[in-house]
Amino acid sequence: MKVTVRGESEFGLPKDFEEVELQNPTIESIMDYFHVDPKIRKHLFPIVNSRMGKLSQELQEGDKVILQSPYSGG
Amino acid sequence: MYGAWGKLLRVDLTTGKITTEEIPEILFKRYLGGNTLALYYLLREQKGGIDPLSPEANLIFMTSFVTGTPGPGLSRMSIVGKSPLSGGYGETEAGGWWGPELKFAGYEGIILTGKSEKPVYLSIKDGAAEIKSAEHLWGEKLKEAHDAIKDELEDSKTRIALIGEAGEKMSSYACIINELKHANGRLGMGAVMGSKNLKAIAVRGTTQKLPMYNEERVKEIVKDLIREWKEIPNTFPKYGTMRGVRATQEVGVFPTYNFQHGVFDDFENLAETTYMETILKKTGTCYRCPISCKREVEIDDGKYKVDPAYGGSEYETTMAFGSCCGVNDLKPVSAAHQLCQQSGMDTISAGVTIAWVMECFENGLISKDQLDGLEMNFGNSDNMLILLEKMCKSEGVGAILTKGFKTAIAHFGEETAEYAIQVKNSAFPAHDPRGKAGLALAYALPSAGPDHMEVQHDHVMATEGGAALYEAIGINEPLPATDLSPRKVRNFFVNQSLYNGFNAIGICDFCVRPNGPFTISSIGEYMQAVTGWESASLWNLIKIGEKHSTMSRIFNLREGLTVKDDTLPERMFTPLEGGGPCAGFYIDKETFNKAIRTYYAINLWDEDGVPTETCLYQNELDWLIGEF
CATH class of the missing domain: 1.10.569.10 (Aldehyde Ferredoxin Oxidoreductase Protein, subunit A, domain 2)
Structure with missing residues (x-):
């Protein structure tokens, strides 16, 4: 299945949307694909097709995924 | 004492009298420092109903026993008084260099009363304080006034907190800025300073070295924290708070x-x-x-x-x-x-x-x-x-x-x-609470008005990693960002107490995980290494944070603010327009009102948000019985 992904390049994610093809795409498999450091994974917040997502979420063909480290502050 | 001098400077700007007073050790143990210690003095010494721009109004600057010690982010100071903007409790924090320099100059805090006949500034150097004329500086832009004071004092390492024209003209939006960059921004404390004809406070400490109970352990803790922090990928140092634009856009707030x-x-x-x-x-x-x-x-x-x-x-x-x-x-x-x-x-x-x-x-x-x-x-x-x-x-x-x-x-x-x-x-600050329900409480409830730094934000707490950072204070699971259940209220209460405690010791929120080196549990260990006090614990920091919520509540009750002021603008109860993941989201009024009542109950306040006697005993605030 193909999904498109973007996130913070400092975490190994593509800065602009990049299409990836994965067997059974989950948020976890996306992070595996981009070799996201295990120390940061549980801090990332997924937004899937412009809706709030969950790390445990299973994805569908064509899903657009943003993985971000949430911001709090001034 | 270690970490703290136990010294408070009192300045009466009407008479020009300057005195030094002891801050007893017990007050640090009961209130830590910063916002809560300042509020203790404010509640004791200023009656309700005073015009915040009158000579009778107090303006208090306060640091803590860890300000200026080697730990990362221990640079902040609180300014507290009655706000001319809200008519209630005014509290504002800033980082930079001024707070530590006040410590090096020999003081934890300053209480200003009265009003000078002519514009002045206060200079504090190595324990000695002097009021100097600022007539030539009144009306000057911040940089010109700042540079002129440094030239006059002939010491470029002097740190200066100033007001500008907004403060001089007592605008309710006036702030106090140190080193031209670090603002004690909210609630018009600059107007209070301007009402006293006080242009600036310049501080310099050339010889003071802060004594620590176990200096070697302090340095070890700092070294370990920074080493461990650097092993975790982090975009905050690179982009600073500006990463917030993309992050809040992406979640739609x-x-x-x-x-x-x-x-x-x-x-x-x-x-x-x-x-x-x-x-x-x-x-x-x-x-x-x-x-x-x-x-x-x-x-x-x-x-x-x-x-x-x-x-x-x-x-x-x-x-x-x-x-x-x-x-x-x-x-x-x-x-x-x-x-x-x-x-x-x-x-x-x-x-x-x-x-x-x-x-x-x-x-x-x-x-x-x-x-x-x-x-x-x-x-x-x-x-x-x-x-x-x-x-x-x-x-x-x-x-x-x-x-x-x-x-x-x-x-x-x-x-x-x-x-x-x-x-x-x-x-309102820069986060729409319709997508961050905990912030709805952080805007409606604090005595000092809507505050985006009141708690950790919902999207951080909605991740497994984010919630796990707060295990040490009993937050055991992530909750969705838009959840406003009693469990979220309870987590908000605990988180708020922690953040109040941060302001009591003057630690920058950004220097705590996920952005910075301190872990929650290391804060207690650090405080104990500095002071040698058993009471300088994480548990006590949280309890003092709770205490602060009740103390500031009492201040507001004395000023006539009530449950009616713990609310949100109507727009927050209507769907968020435009696109993005939070389009259509709104705060449900009934759920919100229930959350407010739940928060009051957790604090041991009554249905109208008035602290009960039980609450006062619980918080060692029985000296406030009958005072509101």
């Missing part, structure tokens, strides 16, 4: 067009990458902070001239003069930031007020004639800057706007009230 929308089409023009590529000159930092999140910008393109001496706009300012006003260009945003710094004005209050004006103008509720001839459509950055300058100088319509929303609404008409995005007369 980036306040746009006066909080009508949660996404801004042109957000890339304001985002961290554009900032770095176009206007950033260099980064800066606070005392002993390894993050360096401060920005310094420089612009000189013929139309805009921005001096890096004033730093650069942070995320809040970028929202306030950017998306909130429909402005899609960092140059006028930076120019607005500079205007505010030069005159000592709170950027959040000023920008969100201008956004209100824009929406009212576009809806035909405020006319061009009422705005001194200005057409104030969203996106009109030129007129935004003209109006802002009027506000900074308290001229024309600007003089009305800087008195706060209540005054402005009374002037322009009640029909403008629904567009005012404020609580307790104080403007």
Whole structure:
């Protein structure tokens, strides 16, 4: 299945949307694909097709995924 | 004592009398320092009902026993008093260098009373304090006054906290700024300082070394924390708070067009990458902070001239003069930031007020004639800057706007009230709570008005990793960002107590995980290594944070604020418009009201938010029985 992904390049994610093809795409498999450091994974917040997502979420063909480290502050 | 001198400076500006007083060790153990110790003195010494701009009003600057020690981010100081903006409790924090230098100069805090006959500044050097004439500085922009004081004192390492024209003219949006960049921004504390004819406080400590109980252990803790922190990928040092633009846009809570929308089409023009590529000159930092999140910008393109001496706009300012006003260009945003710094004005209050004006103008509720001839459509950055300058100088319509929303609404008409995005007369900060339900509580409940630094934010707490950082204070699971259940309220209460505790010891929130080196549990260990006190524990920090909520509540009750003031603007109860993941989200009023009541109950306050006697005994505040 193909999904498109973007996130913070400092975490190994593509800065602009990049299409990836994965067997059974989950948020976890996306992070595996981009070799996201295990120390940061549980801090990332997924937004899937412009809706709030969950790390445990299973994805569908064509899903657009943003993985971000949430911001709090001034 | 270790870490603390136990010294308070009292300055009566009417008589010119300066005295030094002991702060007993027991007060540090009961209140820690910072906001809570300052509030202790305020409650004891200032009666309810006092005009905040009168000589009877106190203005208190306070640090803590860890300020100026080697730990990262222990640079902050609190300024506390009665707010001329809200009429209630005023508290504002800032980092930078001033707080540690006050410690090196030999004091934890300063209490100012009275009013000088003529403009003055206070100079404190190595324990000796002196009142000096500031007549030649009154009316000067911040940098000119700042440089002049350093020249007069012949010591470039002097650290100076100043007010600008906004404070001199007692604008309710006036702030106090140290080292030209670090603002004690909210609630008009600059006006209180200006009402006393006090231009600045200059501090310098050349010889003092802070004694620590176990200095070697302190250094070991710091070294380990920083080493472990550097092993975790982190974008905050690189982008500072400017990473907030993209992050809040992506989750759909980036306040746009006066909080009508949660996404801004042109957000890339304001985002961290554009900032770095176009206007950033260099980064800066606070005392002993390894993050360096401060920005310094420089612009000189013929139309805009921005001096890096004033730093650069942070995320809040970028929202306030950017998306909130429909402005899609960092140059006028930076120019607005500079205007505010030069005159000592709170950027959040000023920008969100201008956004209100824009929406009212576009809806035909405020006319061009009422705005001194200005057409104030969203996106009109030129007129935004003209109006802002009027506000900074308290001229024309600007003089009305800087008195706060209540005054402005009374002037322009009640029909403008629904567009005012404020609580307790104080403007909302840069996160729409319709997508972050915990922030709905952080805006409605605090005695000092809406505060985005009251708690950790919902999207962090919605991740497994984020929630896990708070296990040490009993938060055991992530909760969805829009959850406003009793469990979220309980987590909010615990988190708020922690953050109040942070302000009591003067630690920068950014220096705690996920952004910075301190873990929650290491804070107690660090405090104990500095002081040798068993009471300097994480548990006690949380309890004192709870205590602070009740103390500040009592202050507000004495000033006539009630349960009716713990609310949100109507817009928050209606669906968020525009696109983005939070489009259509709103705060359910019934759930919100239930959450407020739950919060009161957790605090042991009654249904009207009045602390019970049980609450006062629980918090060792029985000395306040009968006082409200």
